[in-house]
Amino acid sequence: MSSLLNPFATFVYDPVNIPTINFETQRQGEVVHLMLRQDAITNVPWITITLIAIFIPGQIITLLNSLPSEFSALNILALFSEPEWTLISFVYGLAIFYYAFINVVSWFFNVVLVTNIRVVDxxxxxxxxxQTTQAQLQEIQDVRYTQGGIWGIIFNFGNLYIQTAGTNQNIHLKYIPNPNIVQEHIVKLLP
Known part of the structure; x- marks a missing residue:
C-alpha cells in the first residue's frame, strides 16, 4: 500500500483519487474500488475490557491494603512472596497484551476488497x-444489507450479504461502515 493511504482507514472509496492498493492475488488489470474494515467503533468493547483488566489489580490491591487489621485473613497479598507476585504480575500483563494484540491484528487484517472483477474477503x-473468500462479480446474484440497533444507526455501520450463484460460498460482511454505499457500489459494478 502507498504511504499516502491511512493504514487505519475503515472505508476507502474512489479508485481514481486514492493511492493504488495492491494485494497478493491481484490479477492483471484488476483495480480496487473499495477497501473495507469493520467500523472503528466496533473496537470499543475489547478496548474497554483491556482498560478494565489493566486497572482492576491496582484497585484490588488498594482496597486490600486499606482493610482494617481485623480483616487480615482476607489479604491475599501475604500469600505470595515478592518474586512470586512479580511473576504473577508479568503473566497477567502478558495475557492482557496478548488479548489486545490479537484484537488489533484481527481488526487490522480482516479486510474486504471490492475490485472491478471480484469481491475478496x-x-x-x-x-x-x-481465510480468503472471493466472489466473481458475474457470479453475484443478490447484494443486500441490514443496519440495525441504535449503535449501527448512530455510527452508520451494518452487515452486508452477498449471495452468489450455485454452490459458490456466499459472503457475509459484518459491521462495515456505510453498508448502503457499499451495496450501491457493488450493484453498479455487476455485469
Missing part, C-alpha cells in the same frame, strides 16, 4: 491463520 483468525 480476507479473514484473519487468531493466532495466525488467514
Amino acid at each position: 480476507v479473514n484473519f483468525q487468531a493466532p495466525f491463520h488467514t
Whole structure:
C-alpha cells in the first residue's frame, strides 16, 4: 500500500483519487474500488475490557491494603512472596497484551476488497491463520444489507450479504461502515 493511504482507514472509496492498493492475488488489470474494515467503533468493547483488566489489580490491591487489621485473613497479598507476585504480575500483563494484540491484528487484517472483477474477503483468525473468500462479480446474484440497533444507526455501520450463484460460498460482511454505499457500489459494478 502507498504511504499516502491511512493504514487505519475503515472505508476507502474512489479508485481514481486514492493511492493504488495492491494485494497478493491481484490479477492483471484488476483495480480496487473499495477497501473495507469493520467500523472503528466496533473496537470499543475489547478496548474497554483491556482498560478494565489493566486497572482492576491496582484497585484490588488498594482496597486490600486499606482493610482494617481485623480483616487480615482476607489479604491475599501475604500469600505470595515478592518474586512470586512479580511473576504473577508479568503473566497477567502478558495475557492482557496478548488479548489486545490479537484484537488489533484481527481488526487490522480482516479486510474486504471490492475490485472491478471480484469481491475478496480476507479473514484473519487468531493466532495466525488467514481465510480468503472471493466472489466473481458475474457470479453475484443478490447484494443486500441490514443496519440495525441504535449503535449501527448512530455510527452508520451494518452487515452486508452477498449471495452468489450455485454452490459458490456466499459472503457475509459484518459491521462495515456505510453498508448502503457499499451495496450501491457493488450493484453498479455487476455485469
